[in-house]
Amino acid sequence: MDALGTFLWGCALCAALLGSTAAHAEKVDWWTTHSLDKAFPDSAKPENAPQTIALKAARNDTEDAQILLRTPKGLTVAKASFTLPDLLGPDGAVIEKANFAAHWIWYTYVHNNPPANKDPKTVLRAAPGFFPDGFLEYPVVRIRDEWTQPLWVSVTVPKDTPPGDYAGMLGIDLGQQHIDVPVSIHVWAFTLPDEPTLHQTEWFFPTNLADYYRIPLFSDACWTWIERVAQDMGRHRQDTILTPFTMLVCMTQQADGTFAFDFTALDRWVETFKKAGVTWIEGGHVAGRGGGWDSQFVWSRFNILGPGGNPIDTSALSESEFEPYIEGFLKGVWAHLKEKGWADRYIQHIADEPIPVNEKSWTERAGKVRGWIPGVPIVDAIMHEGLDGFIDIRVPQIQHVKPGRKQNPKEAMWSYVCLYPQGEFPNRFLDYPLIRNRILFWLSWSLDLKGFLHWGYGHWKTWDQVPAAVDVSPWMDATGGSIYVADRQPLPAGDPFIVYPGRDKICSSMRWEDIRNGMEDFEYLHRLQAVASKPPKGMPRAGRQAAKALLERVRNEIAKAPNAHTQDALELLKIREEIGELLERATLCRQK
Known part of the structure; x- marks a missing residue:
């Protein structure tokens, strides 16, 4: 190699070495x-x-x-x-x-x-x-x-x-x-207490889980996944579980017209969730719309066996003909819950989201259910101000809860969100700042709400109108495939689910952890309210005044109303820290 070749080779080597060094640097x-x-x-x-x-x-x-x-x-x-x-x-x-x-x-x-x-x-x-x-x-x-x-x-x-x-x-x-x-x-x-002060239910449908994993409903594999769901809910301070009685209880009409029940699956369901800390039973809806949004409510049909063990064709029965079956079913379930010692933590749905045009069909059925299972609180997500005297736990969308409202002393009020509200109001959508999810639980405290409801824990099912050949993964599309359905508004991203399906576990999300944080924030506020109302002996007057001032700031600034709350994440975290410091001071005073 001549001198020029040696020089060029050396330059190339140096460049390569320098480039390699730069890349690794x-x-x-x-x-x-x-x-x-x-x-x-x-x-x-x-x-x-x-x-x-x-x-x-x-x-x-x-x-x-x-x-x-x-x-x-x-x-x-x-x-x-x-x-x-x-x-x-x-x-x-x-x-x-x-x-x-x-x-x-x-x-x-x-x-x-x-x-x-x-x-x-x-x-x-x-x-x-x-x-x-x-x-x-x-x-x-x-x-x-x-x-x-x-x-x-x-x-x-x-x-x-x-x-x-x-x-x-x-x-x-x-x-x-x-x-x-x-x-x-x-x-x-x-x-913080083990049992949440604020009720929370994220609706879980076992059929969606079984369909997603392609396993038989209530098979051993399915129960393994249901147990994982229960543990995940308990870790996130959910205390109430939507319970599909008609899937879990087998009812047989005997030759003499009476009913016999097999509660094996129901007992396993309740015990699985109770073990995980989800201790409230939320009876599934017993009625639904007979057609479109404005249609009247009708009793929801379910599988019933006849005297010979063959299914009764309940779809052929009129409303009045079917009514004795739903009456016998609810009475049988209620009697069993009382026998098991679970009836004091049982609430019951009628039908979802009644509106003025079908209110009468809702109240007629609610009145009958109240007569069949007296004392069991009736709960439903509602879309208007009616239903007085027929509902015990009223659940409006958060944007309809007004500060300073006149509360019916015979009712408790929760709130819910779903694909609405949108715009300026908080919700748990994927493209929202996380504070607009967490603030829901600060609003629950400031508006004196007793619970929170959402329909989508893990609705991983692809939307019905999507072609069967299209299997949409929740990891790839957070709308259940609804963006592909013609002539309908797609669901906002994240509305159908708050958790993701894993190979061996339920996978959490930033939004689900945010809800758990919000539930913990509620406990901070609840405890501070107790300190402000009845401070421990030895706590300086200034400490009590600081607690009251902080609570007033939350009510009037941080979480004043669904459309008037802080958007500043650092401000919210700072307020939480101030509450924690005050609660520690109060705790140390009690220990003296």
């Missing part, structure tokens, strides 16, 4: 953020972004944060994994790593923003696009280049944890790069 950037933030695939690291996680929580409470990893152009991480630590505290106390959890977050593609959201400020971004939500069940993921990947981190504080400061180091392994993230949590001296 580029590292994954990272930062931390709070639990109400939502990052996107193109999110850049903010200026002066923190690189530590600092939490504060009560005992029997869970707090969350996020770690964001940003890959540069040309750098793909083949395997990203994490290592969770024990958190070491005062006098050798430990929050063990079993109480620490982390999940990589999945980006779901959102095709449309809600149609009523004309103001772009009411959504995080204009659709279509990727929005963060679901939790992947596997601890190792691949991260492509030029991508921001969130990692959700949760710390659950056991009830027997000594108060004080705890710390540890969470490790993230990216192959050629390792990241240590300092994690600390201050544990306050008070404890």
